[in-house]
Amino acid sequence: MNKIEELTKQAHKLWKEGKEEQMLPYLREAINLCKQENNFSKQIEILNEYAGALRLYGHYDKAVESIDEALELIKLHYDTNNIQYATTLMNKANIYREKKDYFTAEKLMLQSKEIFDKKGDKSYSYIGLLNNLSLTYQEIKDYKRAEQLQLEAISLLQGNAQYNVPLAISYNNLYEIQKKLNKHTNAEENLIKAKDLLSKEVGENHPLYSAVLNNLAELQVKNKNYHKALELYKNALEIVKSCYGTQSDAYLSVKSNYEYVNDLILTLEPDKIENLKIDKNYSTPSKTEKLLDKSRKFSKQVEKLIYEYFPNLKNRICLALVGSGSECLYFDDELSKDHDYDLRCQLFLTDEDYISYSQNLEHIFSQYLENKVIIQTISNFYIYYTSYKNGPSTIEEYRNIPDEYLCSATNGEVFVDNLGEFSKIRQKILNYYPQDLIYKKLAYHLNNIAQSGQYNYPRLLKRNDKIACSLALSEYIKHYMQVVHILNKKYMPFYKWSFKNLKNLEILGEYTSKKLNELISSPDIEKENIIDQMCKKLVSQLNEEHFTTGKIDFLTYQANEITQNIQDENLRKEDNWIK
Structure with missing residues (x-):
């Protein structure tokens, strides 16, 4: 076994142990050896692996540099109309997906898929592409296309033991998609399949295994099996702590879930949950009632749920109906009801509160309020309409924003803003141009x-x-x-x-x-x-x-x-x- 193979073998061992960051020095050394030996094929392969490891730890710019180097080598020494080039494009797309640049990610993945389709290739790499493209569509909330791709991936993976890990990932991803489509049939069965496959293939101390445990716990919460959910979250938390540490986003997310269920068990026993009275008389507005008026009433139900289940959020929430749509201008009429006219209320949170509470809030809202609450961060709302998380401040910043966007950022009504941050930015913009x-x-x-x-x-x-x-x-x-x-x-x-x-x-x-x-x-x-x-x-x-x-x-x-x-x-x- 030569030096390059030894280095990559050690890197792969670390990956199986969930220690991707420790792979990086081994892969860097292997890449340098490939350059010295002009081993272009191996260099391309390892550059892809190196970029993937960098991506996992948020080093996106370096990851793109690594992938671009691989793409250039393929262009110089091989044909771009081949699977290696398609796979590398897919890996580049995944970096942009992690960066939340979904437009670029989708574009690159579709280019990759076109090559696979021309070649008639249904290999493991193609299945990986289906999974990643499905994840991209999940991020932009196109769940139907995401489900279609995930089901295709599963059909190709089934029956081949060497694909057990990606099959498990696909089962886990399918749960996430069908949850959004309200297709809960077989959800637990698919997650258990994923859990059993991962236990066999990568062991029960791997991040992939913890992700499945997290979803199983989520399902148990939905079914009100709180003690079972707590145990699953506890196991997932230990795995994530071992792999990524206590400061990682993954650890903080699972920790938030664990604490939420623990509080639920201590303070909201099942009989209390059953007896919580929520007025569900919030159907489509009458001919004479504006949607904004109906949403204002509906926000009282949202407020009641939050205060009951999340007392720590009581002084930190903002409920509103603002943004695009005739209803936010109080101009809605009968014609408005033929599209995009669902009763809704927006809940605005800080970035930190969103990370800690959004998933658990969705559980409660889906149970009582039919998913009519849109949970957003304050910063993302203002970035969407103004490009700036705190809204525009300078003349040049204001000049870059169309009037109608500033109108959308400040229209509608804020029903309650206990924290005051959303309204502070709103009022600054309402004060008008310099x-x-x-x-x-x-x-x-x-x-x-x-x-x-x-x-x-x-x-x-x-x-x-x-x-x-x-x-x-x-x-x-x-x-x-x-x-x-x-x-x-x-x-x-x-x-x-x-x-x-x-x-x-x-x-x-x-x-x-x-x-x-x-x-x-x-x-x-x-x-x-x-x-x-x-x-x-x-x-x-x-x-x-x-x-x-x-x-x-x-x-x-x-x-x-x-x-x-x-x-x-x-x-x-x-x-x-x-x-």
Whole structure:
């Protein structure tokens, strides 16, 4: 046996013991020896293993470097249309999956799958790809596709003893998927199969074995077998502690589960659980009741459950209905009910509380509230709508965010916020743009009103270019509504609700709504006069609000005057046709 084989053998031994981090020095040395010997095939193989070990410990950038090195070697010395290249692509995809870049992960895995499919390859590597692609779809909540891939993997694995470990992993993964699809039949049977296979193949001190124990415990909690669940969590905790230590995410997650069940046994005996009264009269809202009103009532039930089962969370929760959807603007009607209109309430937690409690909260919500509670972290909500976990602060940060996203981040209603963190960020955004940016945006939109409505529209009308007239009119309306929203220090919502939202605006809201209806319904020959009236009204309002003093009603003059109010020299000197 040569030196490279000795090193990889020792690394594999450590992997079987669940000590992946200790593999790294052995694999690094093996890679260097391969380079010295120009053993490209072995180097590619070990680079893949090395990247996998790095991935497990969160060293994603180094893992990608290792995989890219392997891919380059394949391109230089072999054909890229082969299984080795497909497998390496899959390994790279897994790094991005761990980084939570699911778009890149899916793209790479589908490229890999295309090669496997062309080759008609149904080998172990292909099965691994099915498992990993299934996990990716789980992460993006496409559970149907995830289940389809997992079932295909299981069908290929069954009956082949050398694939017992991946078969066990597939059974365990299938439980996670079907749980989300509310398919609980055979769930325990599949987990026991996974447990027995792993016990035989890798032993009962391996992280994979602990993962199955954790899921078995979860199932026992659902079935109210709390003492059995506690014992399973205890065993899983000891394994994770031995493999990863007490500071690892895996250990903290299982520890949270264990403590939750222990508290449940001590404080919430089964008869108490059965007797907890929850009002389930929260069906689809009536024709006259808005979903936000119904959700506000529903949040009381959510609050009651949390206070009963999770007293430590009492002062840390935020319940709300905010984000996208007509219901969050209070604009929902009968037409709204044909899509994405389920009664719901959002529970916002800190990152730490989410890690500690989310899984256990889901248990309780699924039991009593039919999974109508969406559990999110505060940071992820604001990252989604603003790109910043604490919301935007600087002018440049605000400039990067579309108005409708800021509107979605601040609409709806916060029903209760005992911690106050969610509302603190919300209020900061509601305080509106920095003053210099208000000037900048006003100037930009005023210029566009002048260009589209005061200049281009009458010229296009003379040319009898009806399509271009419609486009100019559309631009005029859009920018006029933007100015009215800015004057009210309100973020304009998604375009289909921007006109309806005018009724909520004190400054020029009612006037603009009336004049725009008049503008749209009037003959073309009268539209120019209505535009002139509206622009004069805007100048008057800008004077009244002390944005300008000039009386010229061609709005580029107003835009230029407003620009001079900007305190930031660089922003002031920037072209005021730039948003």
